Amino acid sequence: MIDLSVKIGELELKTPIVLASGTCGYGIELKGITDFGAVGAITIKGVSLTPKEGNPPPRIFETPCGVLNRIGLENPGIEKVLELMPEMRKPGVPLIANLHAETVDDFKKLAALCMDFDAIELNLSCPNVKEGGIVWGKDPSLAGRVTGEVRKVTKKTLIVKLTPNTDRLEDVALACEEAGADALSLVNTYQGMEIDLDTWEAWRGGLSGPAIRPLALFAVRRVYEKVKIPLIGMGGIKDENDAIKFFLAGASAIGLGSIMLRDPEAPRRVLSGIIKYLKERNLHGIKDIKGRLRWKD
């Protein structure tokens, strides 16, 4: 018997496959396309206290084996998102609210409004406006503080989503764990840019997709070696082989992001592949492979 369930804080996932934020909408859009039986949890598109228009186009560029996006966190605001709850519940899968805010207060207000979600994920890749505009997740003390403050206002499973754009990743992870995070998800996109050859116009954006997989895998491993709370590993996962590498590196669950844009049926495909891999090796679940890589250098 293969047991694919995993526990992330209080959250019981039937499968270790989480749909990453921003690449599955509110789940609603994928009705009739994605087989939700293969999905452990849906992370909705990042939501803020008030509506956000997002960036003017272009918002998405294809890059070799990847995607560079500058959506700009477009969302209709938490109030409107909560109205979608009955629709969002239809797939019958736990829902994670991905939150972003510019102040600690707004993060707290948002978290308090998320009672009907199964878990909360703090997106720390956006800037903290009150204190010099530095990105929350770049600085251990900022990241720890916002996590601790949100912890005070919610009993929900609290996940902190880490940005890889810092040379203090492990310290940030530790700070969040100490401040009461139940789990960490990583990585968010890597900062990059694109230039138009005709007009010389340039845009900053976040890189995702297979191009970042080795970087993301390394980030997950480095954090795994430092913290005890479970990790949701993501970054460029396109198939079961990639997913298994993230488990071996230490992830308890994995996130599917950009691949959903290309193949919205990826969850079933990846899950079947994981089951096949485990069966062929007489393994019984993710716990048998989690973190079990052997360094050879």
Next chain:
Amino acid sequence: MRLREGRVKRNEKKGNFYWMEVEIPEIPSLAGPGQFVMVRGWEGYELFLPRPLSIAWSSSTCLFFLIRVKGRGTELLSRMKPGEKIWITGPLGRRIELPEKFILVGGGIGIAPLLFLSRWGKGYAFVGGKNKDEIFGTELLEKNGFEVFLATEDGSLGYKGTVVDLFFKKLPERLPVYACGPRPMLEKLQGYDGEIYGFLEERMGCGMGICKGCAIRTKGGIKHLCTDGPVFNLKEVVFD
């Protein structure tokens, strides 16, 4: 509208375009006017995203695409041979309600989705391009009951000038207009004093509303090309 695997049945060069027929039995009966599909003709991941293509025509088991080579993706599609596998999600986008009689205005590759519209009514079709190699589909339009007016910028076929000039010159009746073509063309058509709808273009990630990559600006705020469009009331669109 799941991800389906189909097979290329034919792929022929027609002037500057390619006319591709794809056997994909699940989709044609679902496809309505104004809709598009996301198409990928490769298994590798170097080109990561599928490409949006208009449904240009359909038979009971096949979809037809008119393709203009722009970059790597469309180039790969243009080189596909009969028998090769191709992956398609669709139909996507909002199906539009057409009146019985209407006018089509297509510039260059913009004729692609208009060919499909011609199945649902009759009227007049203004077809333009840089030169005669960019004119496609006139027989099909005529067969469907459309009187065709041609314009080429170099004068190699029909009226010498842009299709918009020809349209404003020849405008036979004040009917609803459906237009597709480059942005400047659509901008000029905003001046038409009647109902006018345009097929817009924007970079897409998913084509099904999950990535928010395809934003366009309208008087009513940000809209998404893949779910609210691709056809919009041109008077509502804000071009910047």
